[in-house]
Amino acid sequence: MPSTITAEKAALRASVKEFYNTGIDRRKSDHLLLERFLSLPQVEAALSLLLFYGTGTEPDTGALLEPLLALGKTVALPRCLPGRRMEARVYRGKEHLTPGPFGIPEPDMTCPILARDAAALILVPNLLCDRRGYRLGQGGGYYDRYLAGFQGFTVALCRDALLRDEIPTQPHDVPVQLVVTETRSLSPDRAERSGAFAPLPM
Numbered sequence: 001m002p003s004t005i006t007a008e009k010a011a012l013r014a015s016v017k018e019f020y021n022t023g024i025d026r027r028k029s030d031h032l033l034l035e036r037f038l039s040l041p042q043v044e045a046a047l048s049l050l051l052f053y054g055t056g057t058e059p060d061t062g063a064l065l066e067p068l069l070a071l072g073k074t075v076a077l078p079r080c081l082p083g084r085r086m087e088a089r090v091y092r093g094k095e096h097l098t099p100g101p102f103g104i105p106e107p108d109m110t111c112p113i114l115a116r117d118a119a120a121l122i123l124v125p126n127l128l129c130d131r132r133g134y135r136l137g138q139g140g141g142y143y144d145r146y147l148a149g150f151q152g153f154t155v156a157l158c159r160d161a162l163l164r165d166e167i168p169t170q171p172h173d174v175p176v177q178l179v180v181t182e183t184r185s186l187s188p189d190r191a192e193r194s195g196a197f198a199p200l201p202m
């Protein structure tokens with residue numbers, strides 16, 4: 001029997017589908033999200049980044065590839081592996097993208113693997129996020145597995161209309177360090193998130 005939280009996550013995923021059925025100005029929202037992402041200091045500083053190739057209702061993050069390459073950065077995309085695992089492979093141009101198991105363009109086998117910890121920053125896909133940095137994904141657990149133990153910086157793009165105060169979480173869920181919306185960047189305080197007291201500044 002599915003746990004209550006699994007059922008709650010499924011209901012949230014259905015509400016996101018409904019949200020997109022009501023028709024929103026995705027072009028404007030995407031533009032603002034991508035602009036804010038490109039101007040993050042952590043993006044400017046990162047030499048290697050793992051992005052994702054946005055499809056469906058996701059922000060059009062494929063549009064980030066060329067601008068980041070033009071800045072001399074190494075940009076990688078996920079490639080699905082058996083067992084709901086994934087690896088990062090370096091983006092070498094559109095001609096080296098091939099549809100993966102979900103129809104999402106993935107780097108082909110000629111593209112070198114980028115070791116997980118060689119990425120300074122990972123842009124994590126999501127259907128929605130909460131203010132603590134927790135995200136609801138497609139339900140495969142790919143990113144929860146990949147991010148477990150990742151030491152670099154993690155960012156999620158979340159439309160303002162989809163940002164929640166608190167979504168249900170499970171022990172394997174890994175929150176991101178920064179949630180970027182069209183209008184702001186939320187950097188949840190780790191101490192606050194864990195319920196511990198933050199030390200007072202001296």
Ligand SMILES: Nc1nc2c(c(=O)[nH]1)N(C=O)[C@@H](CNc1ccc(C(=O)N[C@@H](CCC(=O)O)C(=O)O)cc1)CN2
Binds near residue numbers: 053054086102125
């Ligand atoms: N753009 C993008 N790339 C990504 C992810 C992602 O969320 N977005 N992933 C993040 O994990 C991995 C792929 N995982 C995915 C898991 C499920 C579905 C999907 O479309 N699911 C269907 C239902 C599938 C089913 O029948 O169970 C759906 O939502 O309609 C897509 C990607 C790696 N690449």
Ligand SMILES: Nc1ncnc2c1ncn2[C@@H]1O[C@H](COP(=O)(O)OP(=O)(O)OP(=O)(O)O)[C@@H](O)[C@H]1O
Binds near residue numbers: 138141170173
């Ligand atoms: N680190 C992990 N090790 C083993 N199983 C995991 C891990 N993380 C997640 N899972 C499993 O993956 C399944 C999907 O988890 P969940 O619904 O949280 O995925 P998601 O975060 O929405 O997806 P994604 O990470 O692909 O965006 C669950 O059954 C969960 O138990």
